[in-house]
Amino acid sequence: MVQETGKTEEKLTRQRDAVLRVIRSREDHPTANEIFQAARDHLPTISHATVYNSLRFLKEAGLVHEIKFGDGASRYDRETDRHDHAICNDCGKLVDFDLPQAADLMQAAARKSKFQPASVHLTLRGKCPDCRKA
Amino acid sequence: MVQETGKTEEKLTRQRDAVLRVIRSREDHPTANEIFQAARDHLPTISHATVYNSLRFLKEAGLVHEIKFGDGASRYDRETDRHDHAICNDCGKLVDFDLPQAADLMQAAARKSKFQPASVHLTLRGKCPDCRKA
DNA sequence: CATCATATTAGAATTAGTCTAAATCTATTT
DNA sequence: AAATAGATTTAGACTAATTCTAATATGATG
Numbered sequence: 001m002v003q004e005t006g007k008t009e010e011k012l013t014r015q016r017d018a019v020l021r022v023i024r025s026r027e028d029h030p031t032a033n034e035i036f037q038a039a040r041d042h043l044p045t046i047s048h049a050t051v052y053n054s055l056r057f058l059k060e061a062g063l064v065h066e067i068k069f070g071d072g073a074s075r076y077d078r079e080t081d082r083h084d085h086a087i088c089n090d091c092g093k094l095v096d097f098d099l100p101q102a103a104d105l106m107q108a109a110a111r112k113s114k115f116q117p118a119s120v121h122l123t124l125r126g127k128c129p130d131c132r133k134a
Numbered sequence: 135m136v137q138e139t140g141k142t143e144e145k146l147t148r149q150r151d152a153v154l155r156v157i158r159s160r161e162d163h164p165t166a167n168e169i170f171q172a173a174r175d176h177l178p179t180i181s182h183a184t185v186y187n188s189l190r191f192l193k194e195a196g197l198v199h200e201i202k203f204g205d206g207a208s209r210y211d212r213e214t215d216r217h218d219h220a221i222c223n224d225c226g227k228l229v230d231f232d233l234p235q236a237a238d239l240m241q242a243a244a245r246k247s248k249f250q251p252a253s254v255h256l257t258l259r260g261k262c263p264d265c266r267k268a
Numbered sequence: 269c270a271t272c273a274t275a276t277t278a279g280a281a282t283t284a285g286t287c288t289a290a291a292t293c294t295a296t297t298t
Numbered sequence: 299a300a301a302t303a304g305a306t307t308t309a310g311a312c313t314a315a316t317t318c319t320a321a322t323a324t325g326a327t328g
Contacts, residue, residue, distance in 0.1 A: 011294090013306070032284075047308045052285065070202025073284060086247035097246040105235055105256065112231040113220035115260040122239065122256050126249040147275070147324090166315075181277045186316065207315060 018043045019054040023064050029075035029094050067094070069123075084121060088128035095128065152177045153188040157198050163209035163228050201228065203257075218255060222262035229262065 012020070022038045023030065030038070036051045055076060058064045065077040069087060075094060083098040102122040110117035146154070156172045157164065164172070170185045189210060192198045199211040203221060209228060217232045236256040244251035 011305085013293090015307070045308075047310095049286080049309080050307055053306080068204025070204040070208060074204060084243065086243065086249045088249065089252060095247050095249070097243070099239060099243055099246060101239055101242060102236075102256065105233060105239075106258065108235060109218065109220065109231070109233055109256060109258040110260065112233060113229050113258055113260075114263050115220045115222065115229070115258055116266050117258055118223060118260040120256060120258050122236065122243060122254060124240065124243040124247055124249055124251055124254050126244065126247075126252040129248050132250050145274090145325095149276070179277075181279095183278080183317080184276055187275080 013054075015039075015043060015046050015050050016054040016057055018046065019051055020058055020063060023058075023076050024078045026078070029067060029077050031073040031075055033073065035076065069094075082119065082121075084123065086124040086126065086128070088131055089125050090127055090131040093128045093130070147188075149173075149177060149180050149184050150188040150191055152180065153185055154192055154197060157192075157210050158212045160212070163201060163211050165207040165209055167207065169210065203228075216253065216255075218257065220258040220260065220262070222265055223259055224261055224265040227262045227264070 018039045019035055021042075022035050032051055032055060035055070036046070036048060039046050039051060055064070055066070059066050062080055065080045067075045067077055067085065069075075069085075071087075071092065077096065079096055081098075082103060083096050084102055086095045086097060087093070099122055102120060106117045106120045109115075109120060152173045153169055155176075156169050166185055166189060169189070170180070170182055173180050173185060189198070189200070193200050196214055199214045201209045201211055201219065203209075203219075205221075205226065211230065213230055215232075216237060217230050218236055220229045220231060221227070233256055236254055240251045240254045243249075243254060
């Protein structure tokens, strides 16, 4: 049977599937630790290390997207298409959006930096709608 | 005497000045630990915690810029004007450049995300000139 | 020069993530 | 079904970056 992971030799084990389901079930962007807690509800013996291993596996298979902002832990996103992020300076909320114009700047960025481009990502910092009210 | 820090109540102590000098003396983007090592050459008793405290102080005073990509430690940059970064996927090299067009996207990003915008930052990932050759 | 706030120090604590070695699964072969 | 080989999982030790804590030092002010 053909896998849908793109890495046909390796398997979507019970543990990896549990991790994937957690991420797919959520609108937000959980950390590895939040995923670990949630996965335990379904698979009480799953370990810390396995969650990290599974996240690496799923990321390499292109099934989830990792977001790192250095403010604490990496976050994981079920949205794997190219997109951008907004982060609230007050509460830390993280929101996805896509700005196609950002993608268009890749060549210009490559020219300025002399890098061979692979991807571009735009980050907006500001105040989220909730914190704006308060 | 008026301070040039913008935080007129607080002082540029010997330790903070040493940290600032290290950052200003370098073309690259040292980590807190690299700054700690270098600062010790001038001020042998300076502590780890003081370097972190000084970095926070200098950042808040607008004298240095912190760069966080989640891959390991924060890096510090003497360039405090808005600018963008390119990171090498192979060797991790970090390069500054400015893409004024990125700044122009702030309003569009704000519209899409519904955030009140404060700043935008573009990150290019790819291969640096050195790794391209190899 | 006594006081009081602020800064510094050394080291402990915390957090995120990786590593290790033993145990367990899963296929596949007999 | 038993044996095997390879991949995966587990628990816990470990590491690196950063923050916290409590005691000490510094330095401006009355």
